[in-house]
Amino acid sequence: MTFDRLSSVFLSNTNHEEDQPVHLKVKDMGLQKRSEHDIYAGPSTRYCPAGVYEWVEKDGQETFVINAQNCVHCKTCDIKDPNQNINWVPPQGGEGPVYPNM
Secondary structure: OOHHHHHHHHHOOOEEOOOOOOOOEOOOHHHHHHHHOOOOOHHHHHHHOOOEEEEEEEEEEEEEEEEEHOOOOOOHHHHHHHOOOOOEOOHHOEEEOOOOOO
């Protein structure tokens, strides 16, 4: 039996306000492209358990996209980013996953 990422994010009951500021900060987008994408082949798309990060082709350029609304606040990105270029900060208002049985 397998589970896809987005179904698992749904089951976490993650809740974020639509207009809240993004709580995942990239210090240097240029470094993210030069190193995380060009050298390491974009590991953020694989290490994030919620599929928050993706590289999307836009106008012939690969662009780093953050889907912060899917974040389950595991801080993996803060730890595993090869350049420590992604900084996780607590979301505004304490939103995030709601695990009712914990």
